[in-house]
Amino acid sequence: MNMEQKSIISSEIDENLALEVLKQIPTPVMVVAHDFKIIFMNQAGCAFLGKTFDEIKGSYCYSIFNSRHCQTPECRMKKVMEGGEVSTARNEVKINDKTLYIEYTVAPLKDDNGNIIGGLEYIIDITDRVRQEQKLREQSRIIMEISTPAIKLWDRIVVLPVVGVVDSMRAQQIMDTMLKQIALNSSKVIILDIQGVAAVDTAVANHLIKIAKATKLMGCRCIISGISPAVAQTLVQLGIDLGEINTNSTLEDALSDAFALLKFEVVKKQ
Amino acid sequence: MSERSILSMVNIQSINGCLIVPVNSEVYDDYISHLQKSILQKLKSTHAKEVLIDVAAVKFLDSFTFEMLKETAEMISMLGAEVVFVGFQPGVASALIDLDVNFDDLLTAVTIEDGFEILTYQKTISTADDDTTDGFYD
Incomplete structure (x- = not known):
């Protein structure tokens, strides 16, 4: 020193x-x-x-x-x-x-x-x-947007494929997207395809029930499709009652149900 | 708000035996109770059997006013008419879900056209068989 x-x-x-x-x-x-x-x-x-x-x-x-x-x-x-x-x-x-x-x-x-x-x-x-923060916010917004696409499948039929994890924020966002779509296209049937959802537990099931209720309040029918055998097993074992919500194992079945509800008929050309 | 200005806000029209009730964007208890009275009186004077309540203009709805609307629906059914709510806004619907209100026995539709369809359907099933409750729109 x-x-x-x-x-x-x-x-x-x-x-x-x-x-x-x-x-x-x-x-x-x-x-x-x-x-x-x-x-x-x-x-x-x-x-x-x-x-x-x-x-x-x-x-x-x-x-x-x-x-x-x-x-x-x-x-x-x-x-x-x-x-x-x-x-x-x-x-x-x-x-x-x-x-x-x-x-x-x-x-x-x-x-x-x-x-x-x-x-x-x-x-x-x-x-x-x-x-950096702005960039991050923008990116998360984009991720949010691409993670909940709403596809208009037919006249007044909308499909919402859900992929990944459903937490309460995601569920809220799915609900918002769905309700906006219903108002926008005056959809009559909305199909929520949960084939890509990794795991369905009580919380996720409750979110799904909520979403279905909200769509009903708007005057639209909600069909949940893509329920795998494992999911069906867990839901029943957990004692979850999906109530009046229509459920299907495949999107195909859900679509034919939607057609039935809208009184459409698919006919093979002679 | 004075009685006169509340009165001017209620405009119920009757088309082919169906009452069309538009609900104002600003919903508060005085207004709803006035609306309630007006609907019931009009129902009595016109002998209408169908009521379509258009809530598309409503941007905010709390659980209390929603309960009042629900009660109105019950009163209308008590007078022997079918009632359907049309056009709940996305924000209102999601807020009501968050408030955890019960609306299992309400009939709802996205558009007025659908509303009419539901009312017609309800009438056919209620005239065909009173016990038949399951169907597309229940």
Whole structure:
């Protein structure tokens, strides 16, 4: 350990050193006066804005950042200056016509008498994180959409093949899709094909019963098809009563049932 | 809301012995009880045997107002008429399922055309044999 480092540790940090530390912090730090004029911005802050400190000094912070919160009651700086607590918020800023996402934390600056004379703000650039989140959300939406297709099979007959795992969120989504389809096509029969559902337990069965009830309330008939022997066994062993819901083992049978309900007849050409 | 403005919101039409009752988008208990009275009075004066309640405009329905609608249906059946609900919105249907309401004995249809078909079907089975309850639309 050399002499200089020793002196930093042993003696109190003097003002110059403190300022230097503040300047070197790798995330933007800004101090504004009571009138929102910028009185300090560290190096990272200047780099973030793409300007030198001399250009920024004395400008109003809202004219520099153009954020969503600027000059609205949402501005955390304003809240802090009015005596609020230290707080962190997400925000969207516009710098050089580029939209960046930030997370900023604001603390009040007080004089010796405890009067608030300004505010200290440090900013974390979370643009990449927000972009990732948006991408993730978009992807999960797409996955949701492709996982519950509704196929119009015939005039007023719609088929909904369900593949994978049915949890309560998925069941809700299936129900939403079905009910929307019924309203859209004024479907009379909707076939829920559960051949691709890995396992049917009490929860899944309850979801299916709920879905069937909802379709009935809309004035549509629901046929559940694709019930495998194993599923039939489990449902009976679990003591689940599917009530009035029509069930079939294959989609083919369900379709012919649907035709019967709609009084259609399939006739072979002579 | 004043009596007059509630009155103006109830518009029951009769077509071939079938009452068509459109329900307003804003459903609250005063309105439903007024609607109830109007339907029953109209039923008595026109001797209609079929009632079609169109709920397609209703965007929100709580369990209480739904119960009132159900009671209305029961009253109508008590007067010897068949009743069918038409056009429940997807949002309303899924909310009612979440509220776990019981609607086993309600007749429902997607379109008014289907509603008429169901009413006709109900009439044929009730005139043919009173004990016959199973069929397509029960």
